[in-house]
Amino acid sequence: xVRYTLQRLGWALLTLWVVITVTFxxxxxxxxxxxxxxxxxxxxxxxxxxxxxxxxxxxVVQYVEYLRALLTFDFGPSLKSDxxxxxxxxxxxxPVSLHLxxxxxxxxVTFGIMFGVIAALYHNRWPDYVSMILAIIGMSIPNFILATxxxxxxxxxxxxxxxxxxxxxxxxxxxxxxxxxxxxAFIARLMRSSMLEVLRQDYIKTAKAKGLAxxxxxxxxxxxxxxxxxxxxxxxIAANLITGSFVIEHIFGIPGMGEMFVKGIFNRDYPVIxxxxxxxxxxxxxxxxxxxxxxxxxxxxxxxxxxxx
Amino acid sequence: MIRKMQQKSCAIVASVLLMLILAVxxxxxxxxxxxxxxxxxxxxxxxxxxxxHPAKAQGTHESWPLRHLFVGLTMKDxxxxxxxxxxxxxxxxxxxxxxxxxxxVGQQWSNGDPVTAQDFExxxxxxxxxxxxxxxxxxxxxxxxxxxxxxxxxxxxxxxKALADKVAVKALDEKTLEVKLVNPTPYFDQLVSFYTYYxxxxxxxxxxxxxxxxxxxxxxxxxxxxTEWKHKRDLxxxxxxxxxxxxxxxxxxxxxAMVEGENTAxxxxxxxxxxxxxxxxxxxxxxxxxxxxxxFKIAPEFSTYFYRFNTTKKPFTNAKIRTAxxxxxxxxxxxxHIAQGGQKPAYALVAExxxxxxxxxxxxxxxxxxxxxxxxxxxxLLAEGLREEGLTSMPTFNIMYNTLDLHKRIAEAIAGMWKQxxxxxxxxxxxxxxxxxxxxxxxxxxxxxxxxxxxxxDPMTFLDMFTSISTQNDTGWKNKQYDAKINTAKQSSDxxxxxxxxxxxxAILMKDMPIMPIYFYTKPYAVKENVVGVYTPAxxxxxxxxxxxx
Numbered sequence: 001x002v003r004y005t006l007q008r009l010g011w012a013l014l015t016l017w018v019v020i021t022v023t024f025x026x027x028x029x030x031x032x033x034x035x036x037x038x039x040x041x042x043x044x045x046x047x048x049x050x051x052x053x054x055x056x057x058x059x060v061v062q063y064v065e066y067l068r069a070l071l072t073f074d075f076g077p078s079l080k081s082d083x084x085x086x087x088x089x090x091x092x093x094x095p096v097s098l099h100l101x102x103x104x105x106x107x108x109v110t111f112g113i114m115f116g117v118i119a120a121l122y123h124n125r126w127p128d129y130v131s132m133i134l135a136i137i138g139m140s141i142p143n144f145i146l147a148t149x150x151x152x153x154x155x156x157x158x159x160x161x162x163x164x165x166x167x168x169x170x171x172x173x174x175x176x177x178x179x180x181x182x183x184x185a186f187i188a189r190l191m192r193s194s195m196l197e198v199l200r201q202d203y204i205k206t207a208k209a210k211g212l213a214x215x216x217x218x219x220x221x222x223x224x225x226x227x228x229x230x231x232x233x234x235x236x237i238a239a240n241l242i243t244g245s246f247v248i249e250h251i252f253g254i255p256g257m258g259e260m261f262v263k264g265i266f267n268r269d270y271p272v273i274x275x276x277x278x279x280x281x282x283x284x285x286x287x288x289x290x291x292x293x294x295x296x297x298x299x300x301x302x303x304x305x306x307x308x309x
Numbered sequence: 310m311i312r313k314m315q316q317k318s319c320a321i322v323a324s325v326l327l328m329l330i331l332a333v334x335x336x337x338x339x340x341x342x343x344x345x346x347x348x349x350x351x352x353x354x355x356x357x358x359x360x361x362h363p364a365k366a367q368g369t370h371e372s373w374p375l376r377h378l379f380v381g382l383t384m385k386d387x388x389x390x391x392x393x394x395x396x397x398x399x400x401x402x403x404x405x406x407x408x409x410x411x412x413x414v415g416q417q418w419s420n421g422d423p424v425t426a427q428d429f430e431x432x433x434x435x436x437x438x439x440x441x442x443x444x445x446x447x448x449x450x451x452x453x454x455x456x457x458x459x460x461x462x463x464x465x466x467x468x469x470k471a472l473a474d475k476v477a478v479k480a481l482d483e484k485t486l487e488v489k490l491v492n493p494t495p496y497f498d499q500l501v502s503f504y505t506y507y508x509x510x511x512x513x514x515x516x517x518x519x520x521x522x523x524x525x526x527x528x529x530x531x532x533x534x535x536t537e538w539k540h541k542r543d544l545x546x547x548x549x550x551x552x553x554x555x556x557x558x559x560x561x562x563x564x565x566a567m568v569e570g571e572n573t574a575x576x577x578x579x580x581x582x583x584x585x586x587x588x589x590x591x592x593x594x595x596x597x598x599x600x601x602x603x604x605f606k607i608a609p610e611f612s613t614y615f616y617r618f619n620t621t622k623k624p625f626t627n628a629k630i631r632t633a634x635x636x637x638x639x640x641x642x643x644x645x646h647i648a649q650g651g652q653k654p655a656y657a658l659v660a661e662x663x664x665x666x667x668x669x670x671x672x673x674x675x676x677x678x679x680x681x682x683x684x685x686x687x688x689x690l691l692a693e694g695l696r697e698e699g700l701t702s703m704p705t706f707n708i709m710y711n712t713l714d715l716h717k718r719i720a721e722a723i724a725g726m727w728k729q730x731x732x733x734x735x736x737x738x739x740x741x742x743x744x745x746x747x748x749x750x751x752x753x754x755x756x757x758x759x760x761x762x763x764x765x766x767d768p769m770t771f772l773d774m775f776t777s778i779s780t781q782n783d784t785g786w787k788n789k790q791y792d793a794k795i796n797t798a799k800q801s802s803d804x805x806x807x808x809x810x811x812x813x814x815x816a817i818l819m820k821d822m823p824i825m826p827i828y829f830y831t832k833p834y835a836v837k838e839n840v841v842g843v844y845t846p847a848x849x850x851x852x853x854x855x856x857x858x859x
Contacts, residue, residue, distance in 0.1 A: 031743070031744045031747040031748070032741070032743025032744050032746065032747045033743065033746075033747065035444075036743060036746045036747060036750070037746065038746065038759065038760070038761070038781070039367075039444070039781075040447065040774065040779070040780065040781050041444060041447065041780065042447050042450075042780060043780065044447075044456070044459060044460030045443070045444065045446050045447050045459065047460075047462075048439045048440075048441075048442045048443075048446070048459065048460075049442045049444065051439070051442070052440070052442030053442075078359075080359050081357065081358075081359040081360065082359060082360035082362065082365040082522075083358070083359065083360045083361065083362075083521065083522040083540075084357075084522075084540055088540065092540050092541060093541065148572075151573070151576050152576070155576065155580055156576050156579050156580045159580065162580070162582065163573070163576045163577050163579075163580045163582065164568055164570075164573045164574075164576065164577050164582075165542070165543075165566055165568060165577070165582075166542060167542070250569055250570050250573075251570055251572075251573055252573065253566065253567070253568030253569065253570065253573050253574075253577075255539075255540070255541030255542050255567070259541075259569065260541075266741065266742065266743070267743075268743055
């Protein structure tokens with residue numbers, strides 16, 4: 001297990017290096033310049049700014065310097081903001097995105113599993129139809145539409161919750177719900193089909209034959225086995241949710257990481273693009289690793305490469 | 310085995326609960342959303358300021374809050390006129406090249422330090438220091454020695470100091486500042502109200518160069534002082550009791566949200582979380598205008614929406630063809646049905662908002678329109694132009710615009726009008742903003758959307774963009790006569806001559822038509838009816854200094 005984990009960590013670092021190198025190269029190939037604007041900046045001013053951010057040095061030197069700084073977890077300055085570094089952006093933005101993402105994840109997973117289980121247990125009966133209609137609606141309605149509807153009716157018309165920005169727990173409710181809709185619908189559908197498959201397995205019939213209580217069969221044997229595909233997807237879903245959804249963060253004016261990432265690209269803010277990419281990749285790789293390790297915990301039949309049986 | 314599974318189930322349930330608790334309790338719950346009773350105005354700055362240091366600020370997200378934190382030597386009154394600010398008066402030499410500003414006595418920084426002429430001299434030289442890398446350093450190039458210092462690549466500190474000493478801004482004493490200019494610049498009194506010309510507290514800058522990054526160390530000399538800056542969340546400022554005009558400041562403070570989405574900000578305004586909404590979403594502007602909403606205002610804006618032609622690319626090399634295209638669109642349809650914010654159709658480059666030589670009439674009123682919309686004449690001009698270019702029909706080309714729904718809809722309308730009126734097939738090309746700018750600089754386009762928001766209220770802010778040496782021309786158009794007129798305007802100390810040659814220059818530009826004016830912008834905004842005293846000079850965002858909540 002230790003060897004497997006170390007091996008995976010090694011691959012993770014290699015993957016990160018590839019991501020950094022590819023991103024660094026692509027950034028320089030994209031047309032546009034971090035300091036270009038419709039303004040009247042004369043060449044002398046432009047040269048001063050390039051020198052200030054060391055962008056007048058050869059690209060290879062910039063690349064090596066970036067990697068060296070990264071070893072000390074220094075993501076560099078933002079080219080568009082003198083008052084905040086990329087580290088500040090991540091330090092300030094990530095907890096917000098994490099908070100929103102975790103809340104959405106809890107809502108999505110809890111209700112997704114619940115609807116999926118209900119649908120499977122009441123297969124081809126009205127709770128199944130209702131759950132699946134809700135799931136289809138959830139998958140069909142883009143979250144920005146739901147977000148707009150929630151703001152319009154819940155925040156503005158009813159006035160029950162704040163329409164946007166971040167600060168109190170009330171501010172978190174509408175964006176969490178909007179963000180949770182899609183994963184909730186996805187998990188519900190996945191859980192339903194997985195449950196149906198498990199319910200047909202022989203060991204469930206054996207458990208019933210042994211006279212085990214229905215609740216125990218469902219909780220211990222069915223859900224536990226049916227949840228594996230959901231867990232598989234959880235890493236990616238969680239990484240997407242906790243690193244910030246640009247659309248939801250934009251609509252609700254939430255100071256998370258999603259907006260930083262997209263604005264970084266629009267502004268050609270190289271350190272911001274690289275910083276957010278590296279950070280996002282690290283989280284994704286870490287979560288995928290966690291999911292793989294969680295497999296062995298949930299299902300002891302799964303073993304890792306090289307481990308003796 | 311069962312016990313183990315129970316433990317795992319418990320662990321999962323506990324984790325879920327923990328996350329829920331974290332989610333519910335993880336925020337500070339004491340935030341108040343409305344502050345009307347405390348006389349605090351809530352507005353939206355749209356985005357995080359890149360910097361609140363006057364030397365490093367570079368756009369509206371910085372300049373709007375800065376306008377309320379600082380005051381320059383001069384400022385704009387509600388009529389848009391330049392009035393004394395930190396300077397109580399100023400003398401101008403007979404050659405109009407030396408300005409001597411006399412500062413008000415008793416002015417203090419928000420930390421209690423006295424505001425001195427040395428602070429201004431220090432601040433301006435700080436902007437010009439190449440190591441500061443100020444985007445707007447060129448706004449100070451009007452000062453003798455400024456450009457040489459800013460563009461110097463000298464490494465020797467002693468030589469750099471010598472260059473800095475040659476920059477002709479000098480504190481003659483604590484309250485007197487002398488500035489020598491390269492050319493007579495009649496709008497210099499306006500320029501010194503611009504944020505790059507704001508003073509900074511010399512002592513603070515020298516002891517803590519990062520003072521502007523944090524509210525706790527922020528020092529300013531304006532009507533308000535910064536008390537809180539939560540990055541990407543909000544800015545809070547309260548009345549500065551050290552400000553020389555403090556008796557005229559009624560607000561206790563201003564809270565600035567940083568919500569990027571115009572629609573979201575509008576919903577916040579509707580929900581009572583904002584007192585002023587600016588800018589407004591396009592469809593909301595049309596709706597409010599047609600409803601004649603009482604809280605809806607349309608303020609003037611000194612800026613122009615136009616299309617560039619790439620005059621190096623056939624057939625846009627031909628002025629008759631460019632003019633034909635300009636004459637064949639209906640601007641009123643665009644302003645009334647697409648932009649919908651009370652914009653005015655433009656038949657010249659310089660927008661309304663700059664006074665002419667007599668100091669009363671608007672430059673635009675004096676200059677008038679340079680062309681008319683006339684489809685038949687446009688057809689004739691197009692045919693002549695095509696013949697001159699050896700073409701039988703107009704080749705297909707694209708309108709390039711940056712991603713924004715309004716630009717798209719305007720481009721669609723113009724393409725439709727050109728098709729209908731001139732029989733030309735036009736494609737649309739949506740590009741990302743930075744790509745558009747890059748391609749414009751490289752002259753890799755046919756027709757491109759553009760716009761210019763003035764930096765100061767003088768026609769020169771528009772006109773010097775199209776000289777042969779301008780880095781911003783981006784049309785490939787060069788005209789020696791035009792350059793000569795602009796040079797005369799820049800060197801002349803006689804307002805009558807200046808204005809005349811600028812009118813002449815604009816006439817040359819509109820005759821050759823390297824750009825096609827479409828409309829003059831406006832500033833539509835909404836402000837709650839209980840808020841009074843907000844004013845909007847044509848070249849500024851709404852100013853809240855004298856606002857009050859009734």
